[in-house]
Amino acid sequence: MTTVGEMSDLLAWGTASAYAIALVAFAIDLSGRLGVRSVAREKALAAATPASGASTVATDVVDPAVRDTTSAGAVSEATARRAASLTSPWKAWSVSKPLAIAVSVSWMGLALHLAAIVTRGFAAGRAPWANLYEFILVGAFFAMAVFLVVQTRWEIRFLGTIVSGLATLAIVVALNAFHVEAAGVQPALQSYWLVIHVGIAVLATGIFTVAFAASVTQLLRDSRDEGSPMLASRRWSWLDQVPTAAQLELLSFRINAVGFVLWTFTLVSGSVWAEDAWGRYWGWDPKEVWSFVIWVVYAAYLHARTTRGWSGRRAAWFVVVGYACVLFNFTGVNMLFSGKHSYSGV
Amino acid sequence: MSGYRPEGIENAFAEDGAPAPASRPSGELPALGVVGWLRWGWRQLTSMRVALLLLMLLAVAAVPGSTIPQRPQDPSKVVEFFDDNPGVAPWLDKLQMFDVYGSVWFSAIYLLLFVSLVGCILPRAKVHWIALRARPPRTPRRMGRYPAQGARVYAASYTPAQVADAAAAHLRGRGPLPRFRVEQGTETSAGARAPEGEPGPVHVVAAERGYLRETGNIVFHLALVGLLVAVGLGQALQYRGQAIVVQGRGFANSVSAYDTFSEGPWFREENLPPFTMVLDDFTSTFTDDAMPVAKDFTAFVSVTDPAGTRLETIKVNHPLTIEGAKVYLQGNGYAPRLTVKDADGNVTFAGTVPFIPEDQVYTSRGVVKVPDVVTGEQIGLVGYLLPTAQLSAQGVRSLHPDLLNPVLVLTVWTGDLGLDDGVPQNVYELETEKMTQARTADGQPVTLMLAPGTTVDLPDGLGTLTLDDIPRFVALDLRHDPALTWIAIFAFTAIGGLMLSLFTPRRRVWLRVSTRSDGDGPARTVVETAGLARTDDAGLQPEVDALLAFLDTRDPAPDDRPAEDNPTPDDSPATDDLGETR
Numbered sequence A: 001m002t003t004v005g006e007m008s009d010l011l012a013w014g015t016a017s018a019y020a021i022a023l024v025a026f027a028i029d030l031s032g033r034l035g036v037r038s039v040a041r042e043k044a045l046a047a048a049t050p051a052s053g054a055s056t057v058a059t060d061v062v063d064p065a066v067r068d069t070t071s072a073g074a075v076s077e078a079t080a081r082r083a084a085s086l087t088s089p090w091k092a093w094s095v096s097k098p099l100a101i102a103v104s105v106s107w108m109g110l111a112l113h114l115a116a117i118v119t120r121g122f123a124a125g126r127a128p129w130a131n132l133y134e135f136i137l138v139g140a141f142f143a144m145a146v147f148l149v150v151q152t153r154w155e156i157r158f159l160g161t162i163v164s165g166l167a168t169l170a171i172v173v174a175l176n177a178f179h180v181e182a183a184g185v186q187p188a189l190q191s192y193w194l195v196i197h198v199g200i201a202v203l204a205t206g207i208f209t210v211a212f213a214a215s216v217t218q219l220l221r222d223s224r225d226e227g228s229p230m231l232a233s234r235r236w237s238w239l240d241q242v243p244t245a246a247q248l249e250l251l252s253f254r255i256n257a258v259g260f261v262l263w264t265f266t267l268v269s270g271s272v273w274a275e276d277a278w279g280r281y282w283g284w285d286p287k288e289v290w291s292f293v294i295w296v297v298y299a300a301y302l303h304a305r306t307t308r309g310w311s312g313r314r315a316a317w318f319v320v321v322g323y324a325c326v327l328f329n330f331t332g333v334n335m336l337f338s339g340k341h342s343y344s345g346v
Numbered sequence B: 001m002s003g004y005r006p007e008g009i010e011n012a013f014a015e016d017g018a019p020a021p022a023s024r025p026s027g028e029l030p031a032l033g034v035v036g037w038l039r040w041g042w043r044q045l046t047s048m049r050v051a052l053l054l055l056m057l058l059a060v061a062a063v064p065g066s067t068i069p070q071r072p073q074d075p076s077k078v079v080e081f082f083d084d085n086p087g088v089a090p091w092l093d094k095l096q097m098f099d100v101y102g103s104v105w106f107s108a109i110y111l112l113l114f115v116s117l118v119g120c121i122l123p124r125a126k127v128h129w130i131a132l133r134a135r136p137p138r139t140p141r142r143m144g145r146y147p148a149q150g151a152r153v154y155a156a157s158y159t160p161a162q163v164a165d166a167a168a169a170h171l172r173g174r175g176p177l178p179r180f181r182v183e184q185g186t187e188t189s190a191g192a193r194a195p196e197g198e199p200g201p202v203h204v205v206a207a208e209r210g211y212l213r214e215t216g217n218i219v220f221h222l223a224l225v226g227l228l229v230a231v232g233l234g235q236a237l238q239y240r241g242q243a244i245v246v247q248g249r250g251f252a253n254s255v256s257a258y259d260t261f262s263e264g265p266w267f268r269e270e271n272l273p274p275f276t277m278v279l280d281d282f283t284s285t286f287t288d289d290a291m292p293v294a295k296d297f298t299a300f301v302s303v304t305d306p307a308g309t310r311l312e313t314i315k316v317n318h319p320l321t322i323e324g325a326k327v328y329l330q331g332n333g334y335a336p337r338l339t340v341k342d343a344d345g346n347v348t349f350a351g352t353v354p355f356i357p358e359d360q361v362y363t364s365r366g367v368v369k370v371p372d373v374v375t376g377e378q379i380g381l382v383g384y385l386l387p388t389a390q391l392s393a394q395g396v397r398s399l400h401p402d403l404l405n406p407v408l409v410l411t412v413w414t415g416d417l418g419l420d421d422g423v424p425q426n427v428y429e430l431e432t433e434k435m436t437q438a439r440t441a442d443g444q445p446v447t448l449m450l451a452p453g454t455t456v457d458l459p460d461g462l463g464t465l466t467l468d469d470i471p472r473f474v475a476l477d478l479r480h481d482p483a484l485t486w487i488a489i490f491a492f493t494a495i496g497g498l499m500l501s502l503f504t505p506r507r508r509v510w511l512r513v514s515t516r517s518d519g520d521g522p523a524r525t526v527v528e529t530a531g532l533a534r535t536d537d538a539g540l541q542p543e544v545d546a547l548l549a550f551l552d553t554r555d556p557a558p559d560d561r562p563a564e565d566n567p568t569p570d571d572s573p574a575t576d577d578l579g580e581t582r
């Protein structure tokens, strides 16, 4: 007889396997695109060049009417703007067979994943996100879910390799290194704030993951466009088919904006809860420190986007740093520091 | 340095040909003179670039507080750190590294940031206030340069006035609040012809939406300022007291009744609400696992205030609120009731002593100090309470936090407790410098073991020790921060403003309708539209398309429409996009 908790673990392994298959299929799809030089890329590049600081045009919010009053200049800038906006034409990501498989298997994995989480919740008799193992399990779920839902609206399937890779890695690491038996929680955690605060925090983490994937792709594409020798080889030629760096920047921003609002809510709801549970709304506990650091880094990111000279590439590096802080907050802070948040069962 | 030009000032939506405000080229210095330098400094401080640098600094400055022990959070860890790192610790201390969040440098960063924020946001708010009253901008003459465009040609029977009215109605929307702010008008233009061939008026519609975006941004930033002020006021007015209360006992809410008390500089003792509280009972439940985990703690108390006495409970996560002050259940444990008699039978100590739990099974450590001996030396007892003791070859340990088989294990010290030195002592530690430990003949420390209700002899004829019973104690934390409500209001306002500012699309839509006839052909109604968004906006072209689609539905004679002039929607620029995959 397997218990419900063991069933959850089996489902989690199943999920990891499905994602691993999806990862391979996504990667095969990318490798199938090698060497195909996209016409769209040439066009976009050509369009973006006349404006000063090509890739920063999109984020540096400037009205053509103000910047340039000569008709020709205005038109070329409008074109550049369009080339750099999400609504601009870019070659749709054609559906290869491996890609179709990858997406289907990802959906199947997501279903298994959901089942793993729900059974975990039943086994423990509470919301299934109260220790590190569960945070990671649920965070990976949200990352995949956000990716899969967003790709039904926007063509972002080229992010599949990174997102499914991170999700697979997360689940396998969680199962091997952080797994604990499903159990109830101590009195301090018996609160609906566990559902709200931690749930939102984990959701935000999933969202940041997808945005991170977009920013990494942006940096890669930008480097290749700039002629970086490391990315010049044919192995990286699939980058020519993804949207322009400016479009990716915008995509990342859209997703990060949602993540940032949720993270703000994480901080506020955490404070409300801390006020009741610990007798102060803010106490610079290590977890609080790092949540604050993450928040400030992403706030800096939002400001960087609108600061001349800091948009584009530099803004993307903020996302990378911010996401590194998110991961550290999730794992390192629980393991290295002792604080009030030491509930994670490590 | 080219500073950030606030949205309204930069006027991204300026009329055609409006000159862009000059931004100082980098490196150029302002005119000399104190005022000039001050102005220059202020402009730098309130620039976006400096705000960005300060934000980055803030993030970096916050980190050491998570790696180095902090005095306000955990003073004992700081002491430990000093012991372990005698070399660097004093230096770190000089840099205020043990109180990062109260340090001069951390405060300087966030205060500068907030000054910068105010200096940045207030002018923006003013500009926005004016913009809120301004009319939508004039309809441009050339639509070709805008990121979203569309055009239609209708039969002349669908007059420009009808088209303009329909467009205005559509853009305003039917709800109580207009979707767009809309302005309609006419112009004369050389290219336009009245049906009779005379120059006719051109109908123009200008519409703008999304003012809430900037409103939200300003609200968000100002709410952050409000939050900081409220937190600061709360710090100045708050107070916090800690008391350990043994079952059956109580305390009055006064500064002296607390074991520790801390307050903000603006706190006045008369602000303490008058009440007394008695701990009637305390219950705890644990799981039955090998490693028992607490499931519930509840303190049952009677509270007496001027209104009378009432029974209340305090639980973890559920503080008790008494006149704005919150009482938290922060800890609990056992407080054995002990009686010490000397050899002559005089009672030298009688009372409860809280033993502090040190692990999940409540292995609790405590110290009994017996200073009031009639003759001889003072006595100190140190040891552990094991709620569910198990004896084995390795020694004795506790298996469960409940009192299933309680045993008190103590060693005995005699000498000078050091209480008369005038130096405040930790009640949970025994200062053994001037004391000696009682030992058996073979040199082992004497160990006393007691179950409740038993009496044992103290070594060396010092007398007897009785463990009467083992009541519970709770550690209560009372706190009052009068700013809490404001903090919450500002925090949630900030979230609201943030959402508005990030998710409100800001768009302008223009429409020109004129009657034209080229050469001998029939007169036609020509519609041109354009859209402009404040930021990259995936919904802009769909907005323009929806407007045109709506105009189509109002065409009184759709069958007369000169079809060859109308582009199919798929040809309109900028629609096939990163969007739709299926």
Ligand code: HEM
Binding pocket: A299, A302, A303, A306, B006, B007, B045, B046, B047, B048, B051, B113, B114, B115, B116, B117, B118, B120, B121, B217, B221, B224, B498, B501, B502
């Ligand atoms: C405590 C410090 C600050 C925090 C936490 C903060 C946070 C934020 C956040 C989260 C946003 C994104 C909302 C949006 O894009 O509309 C934002 C935008 C903005 N912030 Fe700040 N901010 C701070 C200080 C400042 C300062 C000092 C300035 C001025 C120098 C400033 C000017 C702006 C402006 C102009 C925007 C809008 C950017 C845009 O046009 O999209 N902020 N801020």
